[in-house]
Amino acid sequence: MSKKEKSGRFNLKALLDQYKQGSHKRYDEFVNILSDPQTKSEDLRVYLRGIKENVTELNKEFEDLVGVLLKLDWPCRELSVVREYQSLLVGLICVHSYYLRASIRTLIKYFTPPINKSVPETEVSLEMRQTNEAVFLNVHMVLKAILDSVPMSSTVLLPLLHDLFPFLGKGAYIQECYVRNLLQITTYLPTARQRILELVIDRMLKLDVRAPRQDIQETEGDEEDMEEGIVFDMDFEQDLTKDLNSKDFDRKCSDKPMTHREANILDVCMEMTLTYISNVCYTNGVCNWEATKKLYREILLVFDRLILPTHASCHVQFIMFYLCSTKLHKNLLSRAMFVPLSTVTACLDLMCEWVHLYLDNTSEEIVNADVSHHGPFYSVCQAVFYVFVFRNKEIFEMKKGHNWAESLNLQRIVTCRLNPLRVCLPVIVKMFSSISRMHQLAFCDTIIERNKRCILPVTSNGVGTSSVLTELDSYFPFDPYLLNRSGRFIIPLYREFKGSIEEDQELSEGEDDFLQEEQPSPVSESVPQSMSLGKTPKDFLHYGISPGFKHIQDIT
Known part of the structure; x- marks a missing residue:
């Protein structure tokens, strides 16, 4: 290039x-200069x-020049260069739409920052x-x-966005950058x-399993150096004010990395997603119900499509x-701290009424x-037993709580010929038996002992052969x-099971319902050993393997 052209009087038309x-x-000389990273800003x-x-x-005759333009490392240059490039790229796509895909593809690749392979990811500098x-912005x-x-x-x-998602083998920092940028796109492309969200949740499910x-x-006890989560401010211009890192984002509560590699990446992504949900649903601590309902409907569709069919998440x-914590009436009866007791009793009434009608018919x-x-x-x-075990203290503390519990007629349920104590999960049956006996609502011990000694015949597929009854x-x-x-x-929203002193005493009298040394009954041999618990478990339904959601209608 001549000095005249480099001095600012550059005439591309003539070239x-x-x-x-x-x-x-x-x-060709111009293309080489343009692609040279040493070219002055x-x-x-x-x-x-x-x-x-x-x-x-x-036009397409100059695709090689356009290709060089798309490969320019422009986001790291001075602001004047950045603005010039942005204006040029938008104009190019508006005039020549056939460059749209290549241009967007190039932009998305910036969401996956390059990491020097010789430097551990945990040592990525501030x-x-x-x-x-700055590049993302x-x-x-x-x-x-x-x-x-x-x-x-x-x-x-x-x-x-789907095709360029980083491979699962990429580290937490790269995965976090990409997910964070995906969520940022929704602030200016709400449609x-x-x-x-489906892309993000799909990736998290892959990590979860x-x-x-x-x-x-x-x-959890291993001491390995894990990468810190990236914190960056996407507060770019007045029309892009939604920041994924709100000022009240208290990282001190949750800044400890997970030792397990995939769990650590999942943790980072879950934190970003939950922060995003919080920012959408709440403004200055007040729930924006219209925005929350819209987001709920969208995530519910993703939930049905991806999460429900996924095993072992x-x-x-x-x-x-x-x-669901944004609205108190959502039905997570046992585990959710935000579900009021009135909702619990109403749902137990409905479930028990259905059970009794089923028995009548x-x-x-x-x-x-x-x-x-x-x-x-x-x-x-099983849902009735489970919820009753978790919420029994509150039930019996409320006025006329015992009378209400008696109205459920639990004794009829446990003594019916369908024998639910035989089929429901043993750890639930044992805790329910202890609580119902203590409050004289139902007496299950004799049935449980009989079930242990019996193998009930069932008919399979209409053929008169007998087999061992399996658990629910x-x-x-x-x-x-x-x-x-x-x-x-x-x-803060989650309820863990905590047994009372009276319940622990009940369990210690006679047979010990939660001894780890307990021998499994013939029908419970398939139950993992991790489900055999001690006398005073921190959480008696803290299982080692989550069975997933397929075919579930979760009412607990």
């Missing part, structure tokens, strides 16, 4: 005309302005993090301008929020748990207990939450 006439030397600004003034000339924050500015200017761009953006509860517990389902037909034919009945019975599938999706950072959203 392109020469190229069309067959003289490629100066054009002031010179680059001049070139970008010259290209912008002739953007209509950049300076590098701040540099990446600049990219979001131009991406928003493109989405505003080209209506079809959102249909190109969403598939690319894509459900699709983007790779971080089994038992593995997390085994590695332990933590991602707590997104719905947290979201089927009593003459019942020959033997059979899970395959009476599965819904056993599921509701145990679906408990809200086992205690183990993640550190994101736990600050869940733990």
Whole structure:
């Protein structure tokens, strides 16, 4: 390039005309200078302005020049260069829509910052993090301008967001940067929020099933250096004021990294997602109910599509748990601290009424207990026992609580020919038996002892062969939450089981219902040993394996 052209009087039109006439030397020279990272910012600004003034000339004949433009490391340059590039790129796409996909693809790649493989991810410097924050800010500015200017761009953006999601093998910092930027996009592209939340939740589910509860517990004591979560401010311009890191974001409550690799990444992503939900639902601590309802409907669709069918997830389902805390009447009767006792008693009334009607309508037909034919009945019975165990203290503390409990007629339920004590999960049956005996509501010991000695015949598939009665599938999706950072959203809302002194004494008299040395009965051999608990467990339903949600109707 001549000194005259470098001094600010750059004429790209003449250069392109020469190229069309067959003289490629100066054009090739210009492309090389443009792609050189050593090119001064002031010179680059001049070139970008010259290209912008002739953007209509950049048809497919000049794809190589456009390709160099897209590869420029522009977000880290001076502000004048950044603004010039942003203006040029938006103009290029508006004039030549066939460059849209390549342009958006290039922008999305900036959401995955490059990490020097020779440097451990835990040693990413604060300076590098701040540099990446500036890059993200600049990219979001131009991406928003493109989405505003080209209506079809959102249909190109969403598939690319899916395709360019970092591989699961990438570290926590890279995964966090990408997820955070995806959530940031929803602040200026709200129509894509459900699709983007689906992408984020799908990734978290993949991490969740790779971080089994038992593995997390085994590695929790290990002292390994784990990467800190990135904190960056996306407060870019007046029209992009939604910041994923609100000023009241108290990281001191949850800044301890998880030792388990996948659990740590999941924890970081869950924290971001729950923070995002909080920012959408609350303004200055007050719930914005219209915004919350809209978000709830969107996440509910994602919940049905992704979370419910996923086996062995332990933590991602707590997104719905947290979201339900915005309205007290949501039905998480046992575990949720935010569900009032009036809701608990109302739901127990409905469930027990249904159980008694079921018995009224089927009593003459019942020959033997059979899970395959009476599965819904056993599921509701188990839910009644489970909720009653968790909330019994509050029930008996309320005025006329014992009279209300007697009205449920629990004795009829436990003594019916369908024999729910035989089918429901033993640990629930034992605790329910202890509590109901202590308050003289139902007496289960004789039935439990008889069940231990008996193997009941059932008919399978209409064939008259006998087999051992199996237990009801145990679906408990809200086992205690183990993640550190994101736990600050869940733990204050979460109820852990705490037995009373009287209940512990009941359990210690006669047979000990929770001794780890207890021999399993013939029908409970498939129950994991981790479900055999001590006398005073911290949480008697803290299982080692979450069975997932498939076919579940969770009323507990």
